[in-house]
Amino acid sequence: MINRNILTFFAFVFMILALSSVISHAQDYNSSKEYAIKDYHTKIAIGCVNCHEGTDKTKYKAVPESTCLSCHISKEKVADRLAFLGGKNPHSSVHDGPNLSCHECHNSHKPSYNMCKDCHNTKNWMREIK
Amino acid sequence: MKKKFTLIFIGILLGGIMIYGGHYAVKQTGDLPFCGACHVMTPMVNSYKNDVHSGISKKGVKASCTSCHLPHDSIFNYLTTKAITGSYELAITALGKDKDVDWLKKRDNKEHYVYDSGCMSCHNEILIVKNVSNPKQIEMHDHYIALQNTNKQISCVSCHVNVGHKNLRGELNKIYPEFK
Numbered sequence: 240m241i242n243r244n245i246l247t248f249f250a251f252v253f254m255i256l257a258l259s260s261v262i263s264h265a266q267d268y269n270s271s272k273e274y275a276i277k278d279y280h281t282k283i284a285i286g287c288v289n290c291h292e293g294t295d296k297t298k299y300k301a302v303p304e305s306t307c308l309s310c311h312i313s314k315e316k317v318a319d320r321l322a323f324l325g326g327k328n329p330h331s332s333v334h335d336g337p338n339l340s341c342h343e344c345h346n347s348h349k350p351s352y353n354m355c356k357d358c359h360n361t362k363n364w365m366r367e368i369k
Numbered sequence: 370m371k372k373k374f375t376l377i378f379i380g381i382l383l384g385g386i387m388i389y390g391g392h393y394a395v396k397q398t399g400d401l402p403f404c405g406a407c408h409v410m411t412p413m414v415n416s417y418k419n420d421v422h423s424g425i426s427k428k429g430v431k432a433s434c435t436s437c438h439l440p441h442d443s444i445f446n447y448l449t450t451k452a453i454t455g456s457y458e459l460a461i462t463a464l465g466k467d468k469d470v471d472w473l474k475k476r477d478n479k480e481h482y483v484y485d486s487g488c489m490s491c492h493n494e495i496l497i498v499k500n501v502s503n504p505k506q507i508e509m510h511d512h513y514i515a516l517q518n519t520n521k522q523i524s525c526v527s528c529h530v531n532v533g534h535k536n537l538r539g540e541l542n543k544i545y546p547e548f549k
Contacts, residue, residue: 283523283528284512284516284521284523285512289508289509289512309503309505310505310509320531320536320539321538322536322539323536323542363548363549364548365548366547
């Protein structure tokens with residue numbers, strides 16, 4: 240009898256855990272580790288479908304630059320915001336002008352990559368990108 | 370009887386002077402040059418003058434400082450907020466503490482001093498308009514509506530981060546350089 244009660248208890252706990260896992264996964268897919276969303280996009284509660292097409296998350300692909308620019312308008316506009324950096328403006332550099340792909344440095348689901356740092360010491364003119 | 374009419378006339382005259390004077394005072398203290406009189410406001414003034422909201426667009430429509438930086442949901446809220454924030458800023462300036470404000474950092478807090486009701490008082494159809502060149506506008510404005518009255522509520526300036534002050538960060542960097 241005791242063993243049966245113990246088994247029922249563990250089965251109940253298991254069911255609760257499984258159910259909460261399913262619910263939390265469904266509700267909080269965006270903040271899962273694998274597809275964590277960047278700070279500011281999280282702040283404004285951007286969801287998967289705001290960048291990716293459809294609701295089947297298994298079919299999601301990397302988004303084209305046009306998706307970024309549907310909100311951020313244009314590369315020139317993004318570059319203009321950092322115009323005060325002059326020749327060190329990473330969005331309008333002496334190498335690429337305002338033509339660099341967003342994806343060269345910015346990642347949405349993993350840490351971004353500071354490409355300037357490959358050759359330059361950027362400490363004095365750029366903060367760490369997340 | 371004559372005395373009664375005289376008193377009524379004086380009452381109307383004083384009331385008129387108070388209403389007109391009050392309206393004039395509120396208007397004069399809600400725009401440049403009053404708001405930009407202090408030196409610390411130079412970056413905010415310059416970036417505002419470079420923005421379409423200062424009236425430099427072809428249409429020439431101009432928003433004053435208080436068009437955005439005071440709530441427009443009720444006259445009571447407008448005047449109360451003006452009195453409270455105005456008194457606070459006057460005290461900060463009089464004590465010379467305005468120079469200690471981290472203006473670059475303060476931009477992170479913009480949802481607290483730019484009021485959606487101010488934006489909506491001019492852009493009153495922005496959330497319902499469907500004839501737009503960029504469909505993302507409708508999608509994100511629907512997103513804004515969906516988040517209202519939730520714990521994830523966002524403001525106009527949560528996305529329109531530079532609105533009203535073009536290249537404010539650059540103007541602030543002229544006085545408070547981020548990189549030395």
